[in-house]
Amino acid sequence: TLIYIYIFIDVFFFCFFFLQLRFLSLSSLSFNNMSSSIITRLLIASCTICILLPHNVWGRMAFEKLTDYDFAGTTYYSVKNLSLYECQGWCREEADCQAAAFSFVVNPLSPTQETQCQLQNDSSAHNPSAAPQRSANMYYMVKLQLRSENVCHRPWSFERVPNKVIRGSDNALIYTSTKEACLSACLNEKRFVCRSVEYDYNSMKCVLSDSDRRSGGQFVQLVEAQGTDYFENLCLKPQQACKATRNFANARVGVSEEKVAQFVGLHYYTDKELQVTSESACRLACEIESEFLCRSFLYLGQPQGSQYNCRLYHLDHKTLPDGPSTYLNHERPLIDHGEPIGQYFENVCDKSSSSGTGLNTSAMDKLDTLPISFDATEDPTLNITRNDVNCDKTGTCYDVSVHCKDTRIAVQVRTNKPFNGRIYALGRSETCNIDVINSDSFRLDLTMAGQDCNTQSVTGVYSNTVVLQHHSVVMTKADKIYKVKCTYDMSSKNITFGMMPIRDPEMIHINSSPEAPPPRIRILDTRQREVETVRIGDRLNFRIEIPEDTPYGIFARSCVAMAKDARTSFKIIDDDGCPTDPTIFPGFTADGNALQSTYEAFRFTESYGVIFQCNVKYCLGPCEPAVCEWNMESFESLGRRRRRRSVEGNDTKEADEDMNISQEILVLDFGDEKREFFKADPSTDFAKDKTVTIIEPCPTKTSVLALAVTCALMILLYISTLFIYYMKKWLQPHKIAA
Known part of the structure; x- marks a missing residue:
């Protein structure tokens, strides 16, 4: 609205100026030169102020990307053999472009991949009820306008996964009327590192989380949720990609490393190629890459001539819709082109729920963790030292807390030194477990329903037994056993650790109470x-x-x-x-x-x-x-x-x-035009921006000030023009009649 007002005033004064010239029948060459100079200055001033108007009137341009998905849309321009980033750059520069569909054809005999870029001026991706179609080797990029100062200069800011959510990793819950407002809230979040977003188009619920698909632990698995989309923040710095330590390892997808590397070299689109001297140099290049968030790399061996031997990718197996099964269904190419297969490594996050190494936790962990008190039932003089029930003979001490949720019991463990081993539910070591590798903070989720974790329930009290095991196969006396219990009683806030000398290793009881639902x-x-x-x-x-x-x-x-x-x-x-x-x-x-x-x-x-x-x-x-x-x-x-x-x-x-x-x-007010904004079905009214919780609908003081300065400048120029004209006419000598 502010822009339209500005343009209207600009055109009004411009036309009024020329009408005055015509009315006064000015034909003097000198005045024409003067008026041309004034007009030029007027246009320069107008353009300058228009450029200086705050960019937040429009918002900042960003893109969301979908991998191996395609939306229906109207293609107005199609071109072949562009790179992925050239295709996205064209859409960024084209005002009419709403989305870009980039696809490539896999050809093992061709040195380069044959690509196609389609620019669309209309896309169903903005319609919450539209269902995307699966499409192999397809990257679909949707243009967004996000009101955030933290929009990065990368090709896309978010990765979108339709109809998926992560259960039990919520850090903040807000309600926004648009998806764009929800994504902006993630970029603007200051209390914790927002790594993922979930937006429910029906309830307009926006969930922010410091976890994503790569965070360690079974509690971050994607599950089906119709009407809700999952987004990953790709504006993170490389050191923020993981909550704990970021490492690179071979992809564990159930097939051989050679087969995975061959699939990657053929089906992954290469984001960047370079020549390095070793595998560690290729790893370092991926770790410090800033133009995009590098998730994996393929090292092709020692360099030969001027050929590139290091390929960087923004993809990994978690980005693909089918996950590990993508590699299981892959057939080897019939023709071997003779090039080396190489070694493939993916970004791996340590299985820790903290935002870094050590015992620091996120803001949500601090809110959910219940107070812990230690009660020695055998020796009343027992002190909480390395000799207490929560330390073993190796000097490792365990700080265990419980988070009682609506559908699960989350057992959080922190140690004073890195732990290697397993944590699992007793009797369900194969279906309810987490492997811990050199981590000082990890978490196990015990489901309340089903037989996977064998959680027992009696009159609203849910209980289970958790084992902390050092060895990956055998159980020893140094291992710890904790009896976990959750009840719906708000008056009980303590978690009590008590020794039960009925077996080796010792069993420790933990009691907790569930969190209340958000209002x-x-x-x-x-x-x-x-x-x-x-x-x-x-x-x-x-x-x-x-x-x-x-x-x-x-x-x-x-x-x-x-x-x-x-x-x-x-x-x-x-x-x-x-x-x-x-x-x-x-x-x-x-x-x-x-x-x-x-x-x-x-x-x-x-x-x-x-x-x-x-x-x-x-x-x-x-x-x-x-x-x-x-x-x-x-x-x-x-x-x-x-x-x-x-x-x-x-x-x-x-x-x-x-x-x-x-x-x-x-x-x-009473005199204002009545406008009703009732929350309707988003599928029938998806194009309207109804956000009132995040986006500021009123112009800022800076915008109003810029508009006022513009108007004052135009009026001053017009008055100056008339003043100069009449002064010139007044000073001009009059001819004396003969």
């Missing part, structure tokens, strides 16, 4: 439709919701309404859970597991956008309402937690869990 805010109109834009005085239903199938209740306190710029705020619910002014925002009432309050829309004087933020806490079962007073009257509001009596005494306990949630709504 969300919804604002509904009188017809129970979720709204984002309303008018002042509209009757709205403010709801804080959690899933119905949980044993928890919620209460809200410290709710604040803030202006869009956060300069003005108004507390609507105080710290005790009572409304500060029930005439503006009444107290909460219960509606099942949800809280709701019916109020009339209001806004702040200087801002149309109103952001609501509440502190939400949990109870086991329904929460006790707060008793509030207003105008000498008492009433109840669900803003105070129910206190739970301890078994031993009369003092009370309160749970420590709380969560801040927020929601934004746009409130128009």
Whole structure:
């Protein structure tokens, strides 16, 4: 909108200037020269200010890439034998290009791969309901506009995998109205390194994670999820590619290394070729590559003449849709061209959940980890030293914690020195295990359902036995056994380690409690439709919701309404859970597991956008309402937690869990044109940008200032032109009649 206003003003003054020239019938050559000079300066000034307008009015251009997938689209230009990066560069430069489809034909007899680049001005990739088609040797690149200063200068910023998610690795959950806003949030994330994103087009849920497909442990496996796409951040620096140490090793895909290397040399598109003196030099080139995120390399042996012997790739077997099975179905070429097969190495991340070596964890791990206390049941004088129950005779000490989730039990282990061995569920060493290689932090997920991990459940209490084994095959007395238990009891927050001298090695008990489900805010109109834009005085239903199938209740306190710029705020619910002014925002009432309050829309004087933020806490079962007073009257509001009596005494306990949630709504004045933005099926309205949670819809102060300077400059130039003309006419000597 700002650009359109600027162009309109520019054209208006330009046309008005020439109309004045024609009206005054100016024909003087000197004035024509003067006017040409002024026009030239006007155009230069206009173009300069237009260039200096903030680039965030448009957003930054970026690309997402899909491997071996293709979307339907309208091709307006097709060319052969371009490189992958030339194809992407053409689409970047073409304003009409919305997507680029790059494919190549495998020909073992040809020294170069025959390629085809198709530029599309319309693509179904922007439609959430469109299903991509599998296509071998295809890279599909979709143009995006991301509002982030951290968009990298690489060919593509994200790798997209349709209808896939990673379970149980969420670090942050937000709601955005577009996929682009979700990806921008990942690039803008400061609390942790955002390595992957999941976006649900139906619920508009955006999940950020510091894990990706290459993070160690079985808890990062991709699973099917219709309507949700998985994205990997490819703007990471090489040292950020892994949460722990980044190494390179032979691909473990169930086939011989020679067969894998032969497939890679034939079917992988080479991103960069160079000549090196050794395999370690080729490895180093991949490690420090900055133009793209290097995932693997192929070393072809000692250099011969001027031939390249090191190939770098942005691919690995995890990038391919079929994963390891891709190599199983591959047949050797009928004709051998005589070139060396080489050695293929892939990027391998240590099986650690930390963001680096050592005992540092991500922000989410700190939130999820429950406090640990040690209880020596045999020797009351036992100290927590290398001689305690959590250390072995080798001097290795184990710090074990439990994360109780909705569908799994996550056992997190940290050690004071690198550990080599296995961690597995007792009796399920083949189906529920993780191999640990030289790592000081690792994690095992125990599924609650099925027989893979054999987790036992009795009246809501889930238990299992975990073995920490040093040797890959045999079990010794130095190994550790932990009894893990999760219960749905918010009053129990401790994890207790106790010795059970009934077997060798010792068994240690761990008890924990599950995390509560995340709440969300919804604002509904009188017809129970979720709204984002309303008018002042509209009757709205403010709801804080959690899933119905949980044993928890919620209460809200410290709710604040803030202006869009956060300069003005108004507390609507105080710290005790009572409304500060029930005439503006009444107290909460219960509606099942949800809280709701019916109020009339209001806004702040200087801002149309109103952001609501509440502190939400949990109870086991329904929460006790707060008793509030207003105008000498008492009433109840669900803003105070129910206190739970301890078994031993009369003092009370309160749970420590709380969560801040927020929601934004746009409130128009009475005279503004009514525009309704109801959340509809994204498949029927996928082209509209309805983001209000991430993207700033109003022009910035810098943009407004630039527009004001432009207008002032144009007016000044026009006035100067007229002034010079009349001064010239006034100073010109008049002819005296004979």
